[in-house]
Amino acid sequence: MSGPVVVGVDGSSSLAAVEAAAREAERLGRELRLAHTLTWSSTHLPPGVPPWDRDGAATRVRLTGPLTEARRAARRIAPGVATTQDVLLGEPSAVLESASRTASLTVVGGSPAAGVGGRLRASVAGKLAARSRGPLLVIRGRRDPDGPVVLGDVTSREAAEFAFSQATRRGTDLVVLHPRTRTARSLSAPRKKHPHVVVHERRASSWTGHALVEASGTAQLVVIGARHTVADTLRVSAARILVDHAHCPVAVIPHRKA
Template identity: 35%
Template sequence: MLAPVVAGVDGSAESLAAAEWAVREAERRGRTLRLVHAWERDPRPGREASAGAVHRHLARRVLRKAEDRVRGVSPGTRLEDEPVQGAAAEVLLHAAEQADLLVLGSRGLSGFTGFLVGSVALRVIAKAVRPVVLVRAGEEAADEHLSAADGSASTRTGYRDVVLGIDVADPCDEVIEFAFEEARLRGARLRAVYARQDGAPLDPKPHSSTADTARELLDDSLRVWREKYPDVEIRVTVATGRAQSVLVRAASGAALLVVGHRLADRPVGPRTGPVTHAVVHHVDCPVAVVPHP
């Protein structure tokens, strides 16, 4: 059985936008959509039974609201729901382990809301073993598509670009493959972006500029994937500047930004890197964070 696309929902506008994005992604992938809502046990003695009944009722109401929203977008999608008692981060991480990908809502510049409090969402991104996509409130199906000829929003036009942030010094197959697959599913162009800081050593070839060498390294990193995905149009960009700033600019007007996150045990606990942290807070399109060794 194929792993589902999972969306965490809490009744907020951003989680409902995430559920809508998730159902469109589930359709593209031919997967079931699973909606997950978490609530924590009441810690007060003697309140467990009554509080539990209330929480279960509220959980069902949140899930019904999300189901109605999803059914309105895609009546024929295979749909499951799962109310779960437990700490939000642990519930979401467990759901991610069994998912094709996990989709969560985000307020973008304002951080996260509901059970997706900043520290919880960042912990999920930092520790999830499957890709996590963050979707801002207000995201609609037309936002993934190019504008119509008259400038109006449309879902009948082609998809906007998928943007891949890549480090030519450490290209990661899991991240690159995810981006190519997302572009293929949409029939979209893939833009691979490498941010080069002035003075960064790249061992340039004789008589070659640093920029030319960076482009050659970027092309080398993508060569096998071009062959595997011959139908995906790809454009490569080497830009000078901090990766955070370059990717925020590159993602403007994109359908999706894809970045990688290295899974590593750190003595101070799970952390997202500075690039991931910046883009999940400042990019206005959906952001896919893909874990890799």
Template identity: 30%
Template structure:
């Protein structure tokens, strides 16, 4: 697998540094260049009334100096740990999410932290959610401590993005010599009057057959990848969260059945971006 450009959403948070490290490791293996992007949206106004709490706004010169210093340190660290990778840095005076989404058309991969600096500690960053939902290339949200020897885990459903999920998962597993686990989980059915295989906790034969046929096509393209498939009746978010504990990478799509196409991440994807314990890739059916 060869990537041309990896774009990293960078700020001075520990999560951004973890994202940078993941991106540099990936670039070293694939021959990609890395660009750190620091986007800062200047406040348009600040409350004047003393009774209204407002954040402290530093002088512009001090803010720019802090950003430049952070990027200089990031470049120096990258040169020391990954001297073989071409790394650049740039700043823009705009919102991070919109900038990354706009520049995703010229990138092969976007890497962001689970959240950056936020007024609410521990909250999943709005940048991660927005970029994962709308980028035109795969987006990696770096979370937790992945199992260095863990497999790539791909969660698919019946949406069009399943093809993008499998394309990324097989490609990554082949490039990194990792095993691949492909999971199709149907939520348990409750409250139905007539008993069905799903309500009884069993996968229908026809559903299992279409799942196996889909994966079989990708097996033929990547015969070197060791693949294990699981078709189960279990809530997808819960199962994939559990799988993330021993995975090296978790790959999912942008939306599932019932979501507003192109507008929102699916509920499973959003859950994993908050609770998975390994990096999560959100693949897009529109990815190049």
């Protein structure tokens, strides 16, 4: 895709995502789009915004700070990248899912969202893992700067291509987890394209989310594919577990329809 790199902005907690998005936009040669979502209803108002905000003054004050801080963070990381900003109305995961359809990459923070009584509800990242239509990068945990990129799905050509590209850019090895001893065909093309990437193939008992969470403990990045179909429910479930519990950033790469 030739669209922008889109990053969800929700305050200081998203600055790591903004910085990662700026790096990816610079690498891809794409515009960076800062997207702040605003859910507006009389029963669910942002803190400090009155039910009737006649000229939008209170809303503008609330939004200016996070977006300004995000723009400064992006400029520090990638000063040459063109940056735009938008305030989008709607439920965050639904709005970002729509934006992901034309984005080169969508980037979000991976902190779980707290629900009533402190119980956890599905995070924005978890929801996007199940329905994003473009590549999704979730920034969470603490990546091991000396660790490898881990590919947790050898059935996806798109995920393999993304994992090899990231290993090349980061100058690190690629660990491929799969339940078969023979090399998957999906690795053939990216191996030829990235001949300098050292590949370690490891047999895994399954592609469950918990197995990938364990593998993320010593990784820079974990990459998994998802087709978002009823038949692929297991893999989508694994992606949702991974983006909410991994110890390092996670990339979820959807299958491109022919």
